[in-house]
Amino acid sequence: MKQHPFKMRLLIYISLFLTMVLAILPWPKHIGAWQSVWLIIMVFYWSLNAPQIFSVGSAFIVGLLLDSLFGSPLGLHAIPLVMMCYILCKIAPHFRFFSHVQKLTLITLLTASYVLLITLLQNLLNIAISSIFAWLLVVVTTLAWWPISACFSGFIKK
Helix, strand or coil: CCCCHHHHHHHHHHHHHHHHHHHHCCCCHHHHHHCCHHHHHHHHHHHHHCCCCCCHHHHHHHHHHHHHHHCCCCCCCHHHHHHHHHHHHHHHHHHCCCCHHHHHHHHHHHHHHHHHHHHHHHHHCCCCCCHHHHHHHHHHHHHHHHHHHHHHHHHHHC
């Protein structure tokens, strides 16, 4: 990270704010899976590329904000985000040496784990879920990872 820490923090806060706005915007039902993709990708991206700035505590706060925005029980999104962020912060020093296939596989597995944890927590809390859209999130996140990652990598290098 060549940027000044204040500029990096500002970029992180702005990107997370924009992804939260995208998460609460009303979306048509046929593209509803895109609703929370943006925030998951941003949390994954910043956990991998700025683990000294964005770590487990930041993911917990983002998860609590997401819970309050969606009106879900507190911790429903925060707990899985914290678990995924912890794994990513531990992998972060080695991530840049992974091949593209390994990176995409890791993001896919972590997104699937996130969806599985959310689904399990919703089942425990007797919250109605739509499993098709939940698992479509894994596919959409995997497809959206590379363009968004490349875009933010360009911002960081400047």
